[in-house]
Amino acid sequence: MSHARDHGGAHRPSRPTRDRLAPLRAFAQRRATAQLxxxxxxxxxxxxxxxxxxxxxxxxxxxxLSLLAAAPALAATTNGPRGVFCIGLLAAVLGARLGVRDGVPAGELAAVLSALTAVTLASGLASSLRGRRERVLAAVRSVAEAAQHALLTPIPETVGPFQVAVRYSAAAAEARIGGDLYALVSTPYGVRLIVGDVRGKGLPAVGTAALVLGVFREAAYDEPDLLAVVGRIERSLARNLGGDDFVTAVVAGYGQAGHLEVVNCGHAPPLLVRASGSVLPVEPTHPAPPLGLRALSGEVPSLQVLPFDDGDQLLLYTDGVTEARNHDREFYPLAEGLARHVSEEPAGTLDALHDELLTYVGGRLHDDAALLLLRKPAASRNAAAAPATPGPATSASGASGPLASEPAGSGPPVSGRTASDLVVSRPTGARSDRF
Known part of the structure; x- marks a missing residue:
């Protein structure tokens, strides 16, 4: 009896096993049919x-009958050599039978079939070359995508006390990589970030972007002073760039709770979004040249310290966004678009802003475009970043500069400085020996 139980037990699972495999076989059949x-x-x-x-x-x-030769040529645009030869063979067989049926002279029919054979062979070769180019392009795109991930490492949704979102579009859509750059790192001196734009396009711009990001990520951990970070980048570019090359960039840091440090090197001014919803451009108080051109101008960047409270947001971007034009050649109004779509979710804000930008330009950007939005949620009040070791950036005082701002709860943005929006600007002329 025990043997019978064992024997029966061995066969009982057989039917359920077939039932479990049936969906797999059906899926395989559907996949094979779809591929065919x-x-x-x-x-x-x-x-x-x-x-x-x-x-x-x-x-x-x-x-x-002479038009049958167009069939393999048409197949070469969408199919591989096998499909081309099958169509050529089918056309030749049907053409021969129809020629005999219609009483076409043998010489003329032979000429038609010879032309059909020649077109089929040429189309098969063209199809093979097209397939090879497509495979090479797919390999290049995969390498470019891997290079982009290595160069522009993905940024998490939360870094330190901030919510973060990034959107990047390369003008060279097939390569998926361009000359715009961004990075955000959490360091012993607080959260630091950079958004920049390399002059030019293509592989030289990608190489320069890689150089800037590598130096920034290293210096951001080593230097307690944000201006020293910028100085490290400047020195590296001076050694490696040509005379006509440069990089515009904004470097920012949050080292002391409630204050955001900004250094602008010839870049478009970031947009500060107050908790009240007003959008304010952060214009540099002392304009500085782009990175790589300091030796030509003699100007040095300055440090701006902005109040950055709970609910505030900062948008950094490249000129591919602000210089995008519609069919009427009008520039995209970024500040107005940001005011329309700003929300408590940076990712949602940038999604809506990016979609509107693509619609504005007709579906495709003609320059690299990067958007990075930083938001300090209200919940971070009790978990704000601890103050970093005091350095020149936080302890020095100097000439104060204007910032377009408005008091919380007021109407449209007004230009001017208020007590609640004080900007401390520290020029670095006295410390130019560090650069």
């Missing part, structure tokens, strides 16, 4: 059958 359908040259087949039908109905003979 994708490889079938539907349009060339339809073309051949139309020619055959016209010939059968009209009995036109050579007038229509």
């Amino acid at each position: 359908a994708a490889g079938v040259p539907v349009l060339p087949l339809l073309f051949v059958f139309v020619i055959v039908l016209v010939d059968v109905v009209g009995g036109a003979g050579m007038i229509w």
